[in-house]
Amino acid sequence: MTPAATAAGIRELPHPTRAEIRLEGVLHALSDPVRLRIVRDLAADSDALFSCSHFDLPVTKSTTTHHFRVLRESGVIRQAYRGTAKMNGLRRDDLDALFPGLLDALLAAAARQAAAVAGD
Amino acid sequence: MTPAATAAGIRELPHPTRAEIRLEGVLHALSDPVRLRIVRDLAADSDALFSCSHFDLPVTKSTTTHHFRVLRESGVIRQAYRGTAKMNGLRRDDLDALFPGLLDALLAAAARQAAAVAGD
DNA sequence: CTCGTAGTACGCCGAGTGTCAAACTACGGC
């Protein structure tokens, strides 16, 4: 069925506005290893947009969809359809405006921890 | 009973070592409004230690205990007994060493959001 | 039109979370 979906043929994805982004939500979204990894990959190429299938995640498609949804609903990423693919991009501008320095500190911390674990 | 507790009369609280602190755990600990508030209060007076009862939290004592435990086990705070009271302090040195700039960015973000909500 | 690929939706499950009340332990003061 998907009631309001087939109406115009355009599935609008609900994104929180910048003002609606909650710090707790962002932290919760980033407290999952899979999602943290997605964000790190996304941040590595801030300009480029990646499709969901680009990521080599250790979970199934439905779980992937779930994680991307959490990231989108918490305001961390932005999603847009392009053909059958769905492109994902970091909302760096919004996050930097709301919480200056937070994203960079977070990414640096994640990179640092990844390096520590690797060299363990 | 509390087996190894009454032995010496000193209840040692298990803290993760600096190397054991995981970024995901810290983010998860801070993704709860109650715990984020505790950390903010703690950070306001980094030198001072506060007892659990010092905080005016909208939850019962047992829930408070639970939140403090999550914070301690994730490596965010350090706890020590002093008489019947349990003093709580931020592990700022460890966190700054592990994730430079993260705590400051987090606290600034929390303060910024609190101000935005207040002026809503 | 048909088919394949990309992603979604739904339901299910086990595990974990936040909350509470109630019973308990520990310490200090009387």
Next chain:
DNA sequence: GCCGTAGTTTGACACTCGGCGTACTACGAG
């Protein structure tokens, strides 16, 4: 020794989360 205060523990509850499979809906290629 007794009592009150501070905090813990336990068990219960509703809820959420992360994971899965399956069935489904788009869109593009042929």
